[in-house]
Amino acid sequence: MDWASIFIHDTTWTLAAEIVVRVVVMFSMIILFLRFTGKRGVRQLSIFELTIILSLGSIAGDPMFTEDLPLIQALLVMALVISLYQLCTWLTVKYQPFEDLIEGKPIYIVEGGLLVLEKIEKGEMSHDEFFAEMRQQGIEHLGQVRVGLLETDGEFSILLFPHDEIRYGLPLFPHQYQAVKQIDSGTCYACMHCGYVDYIPNPNQHCVRCECKDWAKAMNNEVIE
Ligand SMILES: [Zn+2]
Incomplete structure (x- = not known):
């Protein structure tokens, strides 16, 4: 050489x-x-x-x-x-x-505590990416989120529910975002794919919104400030 x-x-x-x-x-x-x-x-x-x-x-x-x-x-x-x-x-x-x-258009990712289905299915947005973004803003579960918008520059805009409108929602932190194997009666569960919350009779119940059947225990605590 x-x-x-x-x-x-x-x-x-x-x-x-x-x-x-x-x-x-x-x-x-x-x-x-x-x-x-x-x-x-x-x-x-x-x-x-x-x-x-x-x-x-x-x-x-x-x-x-x-x-x-x-x-x-x-x-x-x-x-x-x-x-x-x-x-x-x-x-x-x-x-x-x-x-x-x-420039593209801003995209709704979350509306009324639920993930917007078509966006996830089209693969425009991965769970991980958006969950991480919400976690960094101190959000624990989707029931706290009124609107989540993906801006054209890749930033996220998030609007929260007021305290008295916070509902049950899909947990965003890994320890709580776990598929359950058995169901406690009277407990809310959230679909891990789309965030839909329901009382389900067994862990293999199909989600009425997205047909998926992985459920995590839903949370409804307030945003910690
Ligand atoms: Zn679902």
Whole structure:
């Protein structure tokens, strides 16, 4: 193996100096262009924004060390991408259908203490992901949740029931989210697939909502603040 070729190849001091200039210029341009998009830093990116970031990364990265790539071409491409971004942003503000197309729509995951069935069945959302999100917000069971919404940037918005409307619901923490093997009469059980709560005669009862037959003991305690 030719180590000199791997690490140095035909690098000269002149080329090294050129790389320094290229990196400084492209680095400054990325910052400038990103400021130009009007974004104030990044927490969660929508798919659309992620696309922009990825294209910018590639456009900005290559000219940093590719000798025969004039910076002006890279800058031109960056300017174009940013203009397209601006145009798309403008269109999303103007036309709702366009926004739905490139940003997606917020999705209801929980309504009235129950998981929205079609979302789970379509596989748009895994239990684990959403349960973890709710647990981090101090929610113990679905009976506390009035609305759970998945925003287009991947964040969750959660509205809780007021204290006097908290009902029995599916537990979200692993120790309580366990399929029961026998039924105590007079106890509420929650379907582990969809959150439906019922008094069931035996642990093999099918859920009337989703046909599934795994039941966990339902909880109805209040949110601890
Ligand atoms: Zn069910």
